[in-house]
Amino acid sequence: MRRTDALIVGGGPAGAATAITLAAAGRPPLLIERAATPRPVVCGGFLGGDALAALAALGIDAPALGARPIHRLRIVAGGHMVERRLPFAAAGLSRATLDAALRDRALALGAIVETGRAARAIEDRPEGGAIVRLDDGSAIAAPAVFLATGKHDLRGSPRPRPAPGADPAVGLRTVLPADPDLAGRIELHLFDRGYAGLLVQEDGSVNLCLSVARSRLAEADGNPARLIAALAAASPRFAARIGGAAATGEAWQAIAAVPYGWQQPLGAEEALYRVGDQAAVIASLAGDGIAIALASGAIAARAFLAGQSPADHARALAARTGRPIAIAGAIRRLAEGPHRALLLRAAALPGAAALAARLTRVGH
Secondary structure, eight states: OEEOSEEEEOOSHHHHHHHHHHHHTTOOOEEEESSSSOOOOSSOOEEOHHHHHHHHHTTOOTGGGTOEEEEEEEEEETTEEEEEEEEEEEEEOOHHHHHHHHHHHHHHTTOEEEESOOEEEEEEOTTSSEEEEETTSOEEEESEEEEOOTTOOOBTSOOOTTTTOSSOEEEEEEEEOOOGGGTTEEEEEEETTEEEEEEEOTTSOEEEEEEEEHHHHHHTTTOHHHHHHHHHHHOHHHHHHHTTGGGSOOOOEEEEEEOTTOBOOTTOOOSEEEOGGGTBOOOGGGOOHHHHHHHHHHHHHHHHHTTOOHHHHHHHHHHHHHHHHHHHHHHHHHHHSTTTHHHHHHHHSTTHHHHHHHHTOTTO
């Protein structure tokens, strides 16, 4: 059985931030990632102020990667629209580009990064730490294991079944052609049981992400194109934005049962440091998912370096993310519900959008 001092399972922003922090402190870890190369994923195209600051602290220059500046927030519900200036710097950057840059940074600092290696199960070790078993039949043991598998659970370390809720969210993503009207903006479209976000990424194309209740997707027979067509029929502005994209046959990425609002239960004496969405899942319309991923990775790495337990790390992270997650969840419920027009009225009040944005940042 292979052994290492610190093992990170998952090479997204949370896992890579953990690897960079450990390697920079002279404790280079082993990071395994199931994808052979960075690829598009459903979540994470928006970088808020906290995320940009965290990336800079890790040695990542987002503008140098081509990140497109975002200065304004536009919210649309039916035929109504509100637009406000964001109270912080933001940018649009694809996850494929971001993940590649983070892994390269970890490698440059001495971390071992092995891609195309999928973990299938985790089990505790009697002497502490855990053993991770891979799909190829091999196993890796480590006194410190950092679980950074995003919204995907592994056998032996599942989140509680109630986490996603009775009508869980489904995440969907595709790419649309360039649209000059979106330059410098993130645009949110609110609708019954879901919302969509659009922004320009580094190559000029438009990243379209949807969070929709499983029941709403089921009404479209599970077909993203039919769902988009139904949303466009109910919203002229959304229809104008996407044009004929619903019928283009563009590839969709999807993820089911997104546990928005979930946080790692405190008091559980786990052998794992959970980071990113394995520790806390904020509603995606808050736009702070990447910031939480980066912060949780750095916090977990520092906890390990200081000799703190996974439980200590969980408490420290919960103290930082609890309020933003709760507030983002309340905003999400209003945005998806029958009274979502109230959200637009509130956003139109001077300072209201800025206050909501600040209260859903992990750095506030």
